[in-house]
Amino acid sequence: MPMHCKKRFICMDTVVTIQIISGESKDHLDAEIDKAVAMFYQVERICTRFDPESELMKLSSQTGVWVSVSRILYSAIRFAVETARETGGAFDPSIGRKQEQRGFNENYLSGKTISSEFADVENTSYRDIIIDDKRQAVLLKKQMVIDLGAVAKGLAIDLAAQELHARSYKNFLINAGGDLYASGSDENGEPWIVGIRHPIRNRELAGTIRLTDAAICTSGDYERLSPVLPGENHILDPHKNQSPDVLASCTVIAPFAMLADSFSTAAFVMGMDSGVRKMEKMNLDCLMISRSMSFVSTKKFKEKWSWQD
Amino acid sequence: MGKLSPKWIALCTATIGLAYTAGYIVTEPKAVAVSSAVQANVNPVQTQPSSNTSDQSSQSSSTASSSTASSSQPAQNKSGYKDGTFSGQGMNRIGSVAVSVTIKQGKITNVQITDCTTSYPQSLIDPLPGQVVSRQNVSVDNVSGATESTDDFVTAVTQALQQAKA
Numbered sequence: 001m002p003m004h005c006k007k008r009f010i011c012m013d014t015v016v017t018i019q020i021i022s023g024e025s026k027d028h029l030d031a032e033i034d035k036a037v038a039m040f041y042q043v044e045r046i047c048t049r050f051d052p053e054s055e056l057m058k059l060s061s062q063t064g065v066w067v068s069v070s071r072i073l074y075s076a077i078r079f080a081v082e083t084a085r086e087t088g089g090a091f092d093p094s095i096g097r098k099q100e101q102r103g104f105n106e107n108y109l110s111g112k113t114i115s116s117e118f119a120d121v122e123n124t125s126y127r128d129i130i131i132d133d134k135r136q137a138v139l140l141k142k143q144m145v146i147d148l149g150a151v152a153k154g155l156a157i158d159l160a161a162q163e164l165h166a167r168s169y170k171n172f173l174i175n176a177g178g179d180l181y182a183s184g185s186d187e188n189g190e191p192w193i194v195g196i197r198h199p200i201r202n203r204e205l206a207g208t209i210r211l212t213d214a215a216i217c218t219s220g221d222y223e224r225l226s227p228v229l230p231g232e233n234h235i236l237d238p239h240k241n242q243s244p245d246v247l248a249s250c251t252v253i254a255p256f257a258m259l260a261d262s263f264s265t266a267a268f269v270m271g272m273d274s275g276v277r278k279m280e281k282m283n284l285d286c287l288m289i290s291r292s293m294s295f296v297s298t299k300k301f302k303e304k305w306s307w308q309d
Numbered sequence: 310m311g312k313l314s315p316k317w318i319a320l321c322t323a324t325i326g327l328a329y330t331a332g333y334i335v336t337e338p339k340a341v342a343v344s345s346a347v348q349a350n351v352n353p354v355q356t357q358p359s360s361n362t363s364d365q366s367s368q369s370s371s372t373a374s375s376s377t378a379s380s381s382q383p384a385q386n387k388s389g390y391k392d393g394t395f396s397g398q399g400m401n402r403i404g405s406v407a408v409s410v411t412i413k414q415g416k417i418t419n420v421q422i423t424d425c426t427t428s429y430p431q432s433l434i435d436p437l438p439g440q441v442v443s444r445q446n447v448s449v450d451n452v453s454g455a456t457e458s459t460d461d462f463v464t465a466v467t468q469a470l471q472q473a474k475a
Contacts, residue, residue, distance in 0.1 A: 007448065010399065010464050030448055043328075075327040082320055109400045158325045255313060256321040283313050 004187050005029035011040040012048075012153050013108040014177030018160065021171040021187050032167055036160035036174070043156040046072050047148045049096050050107040050114055059138060060096070060145050061118055066137040072155075074136045077129065080151045083262045084126035087278070091266035092238040094124045096145025099236065103228035119145045125238070149234075154217065154261030157181045161257070174257075178218055181257045182211040191306075199248035199289050206289060209305035211253070217260035219268045220249040221291070237269045244269055246290055253285040253305065260284075272296050388415040388445075390473040396423065397472065399464025406434070406461035410441075410469040417445055420466065427458045434458050441466055 005026050006019040018033050046055045055073050069077070080093035097119035099105075105113045121143050128141040140146075157174050161181050164172050171184035173192055182192035191210035198204040199220055209216070219235060221243065226232035232243045250268040254260040263284055267275035272288055279286035280298050285305065287297040301307065390412045398407040407424035410417060420438035425431035437459065440449045447466045451459055 008451075008460065008463070009467065010460050015460060027446075030446065071330060072328045075324040079320065079324045109398075111400065155324070155328060158321075159329055162325055162329050255318075256325070258324065259313075259317065259321060282317065 003029060005033065007033045007037065009037055009040075011037075012044050012156070012176065014153070016040060016174070016176045018175075019173050020164065020169055021185075022169060032164070032169070035167070036163045039159040039163055040156045040176075043072060043076075043152050043159065046070060047076055047152040047155075049099075049145055049147055049149075050105075052114060052116075056146055056148065057116075060116070060140070061143070063140045063143050066132065066135065066139045068135060068137040071136065074131070074138065076148050076151050076155055077138055077146065078131050078133075079155070079258060080146075080148060080262070081126050081129055081131060083151070083266060086282075087263075087266040087270065089125060089238055090269040091150065091262055092126045093146050093148060093151070094126050094128060094144045095236055095238055096147035097121075097124075098241070099147055099149070099234070100145065101228075102232060102234075102236065103226045104224070104234055116145045119143045150219075150262045150265040151258055153177075153179050154215070154256070154258030157215065157257035157261075179215075179257060179261055180211075180217070181215040183213055185212060196251055196287065197249070199291075200293070206249075206295075207307050207309045209253075209307055211305065214253055214255055215257035215260040216251060216253045217257065217264040218249055218251040219264040221247065222249070235265060235268055244271060246271055247275075247288055248291045248293075249289045250275065251287045252279065390415050390417070390470065391475075393473065395469040395472040397465040397468030397470075398424075399461035399468070406458060406465050408438070408462065408465040408469055410466060410473065412473050417442055417470075422462070425458070427461060434462050437462050 003023060003026055004019065004021055006017060007030065008015055008017050010016070018036055020029050020033060022029055048054045049056055049060070051057060055070055059067050059069055059073065077093070083091045084093060097116055100114060100116060105115060107114065124142045124144045128144065129146070130139040130141065153176050157176055157179065158181070160174050161183060164183070171186070173183070174181045178197070180194060182194065186192045191212040193208050194211045194216055195205040195208045196218060197220070198206045199222055202222060221233050221235065224234035226234070235243050237244050247268055250264050252260045252264040252267060254263065263279065267279055267286055267288070270278055272290060276286055276288060276296055276298055285298050285301050287295065287301055289295055392412050392414065394409055394411045396407065396409045398405055405424070405426050406422060409421050409423050411419040420441045422431060422434065422438060425434070437449045441447060447463050447470065449459065449463065
């Protein structure tokens with residue numbers, strides 16, 4: 001009978017759950033899961049913008065010079081910049097200071113707020129972040145706070161999954177506050193059942209899908225409201241400098257969690273028409289629910305993922 | 310799902326590959342080499358070669374929790390824990406839980422909740438320290454109705470044990 005070992009912890013201001021289905025003993029699995037947990041803490045430690053001493057923040061305060069950075073930071077920034085290019089800036093990692101000003105400035109663990117006045121510079125964009133693959137270095141043309149909020153969690157999930165795959169586990173689920181990767185099958189040998197939250201009735205599901213060897217991420221306007229700006233939430237349209245106001249939630253399914261993470265944010269910003277078109281073009285699956293509760297998705301979304309209302 | 314473009318497959322694979330080879334115990338921030346390195350070394354007994362600019366203890370600065378270690382004669386044991394008393398703290402929107410964990414001969418001999426300021430009474434999580442001692446790890450039972458306090462407790466103990474392992 002396969003064992004089912006599950007662990008919960010807090011990282012990146014959310015509850016993370018990792019569960020493995022395996023025939024091994026619980027104690028052994030427990031120790032194995034800890035290896036994956038370590039990935040989360042490491043990514044958080046390096047990529048957090050809520051700690052002035054993090055590697056990300058130390059990089060952020062330096063402009064006009066090449067700074068060689070760790071592999072984790074480099075790979076996260078490169079991915080963020082590529083996503084920004086791909087989406088024409090609908091996704092933009094240079095918005096950290098704006099997010100601080102919108103009230104997303106509190107370290108969830110210490111309760112301390114951060115205020116990076118050095119980055120009070122107009123018109124920064126991802127184009128001001130220059131990266132050099134060979135030297136693994138980053139040059140910031142303007143002062144800014146880099147925000148890896150829509151990349152780091154996905155990256156941590158992918159790394160944790162890599163760690164478990166490297167240890168020959170096939171069946172597991174990593175869930176970081178609704179940003180999730182499902183590998184293999186659940187304890188019944190079936191694809192994992194994943195619910196997509198109803199964006200308005202928050203205790204209900206809009207529906208469920210069946211997921212195997214894929215990641216899913218939902219960005220919603222109901223999570224993390226701005227404590228200072230009424231009607232605004234954590235999703236920022238970098239071009240309009242406000243939260244998009246048509247969609248209630250946007251779900252993306254992708255082979256990698258960091259893709260699902262960053263493109264659910266990007267597609268949310270792009271909106272119903274161009275967001276879905278973009279996802280079609282990239283062959284990512286996407287389901288959008290508008291504030292007026294109309295559903296739009298990429299072709300055959302519901303058939304492909306065994307959608308149930 | 311249709312086929313993701315080769316460019317994005319390559320980028321994702323390269324990103325995960327590069328980040329993964331950093332390894333989970335690795336030490337990096339080279340960024341500090343440029344500015345003057347401010348090392349948040351909260352563990353006074355730890356000595357590390359200076360080439361390793363970052364140590365595990367700096368993790369506690371990124372999670373911005375306070376964890377301190379006081380251990381006089383650290384002796385590494387089979388469990389990987391040093392003897393001594395270590396503290397950790399877990400926090401979220403509902404409040405915080407602080408613990409102190411005592412290790413003797415590599416074993417967790419005592420866990421105490423030193424502070425509990427969550428919106429729920431501490432009595433709900435009172436059984437948890439005993440579970441950590443008897444199980445010798447942090448996998449405590451979930452307390453229905455006090456999930457967040459439990460999470461705080463687990464975070465706090467995990468941090469204390471990380472100090473013990475450092």
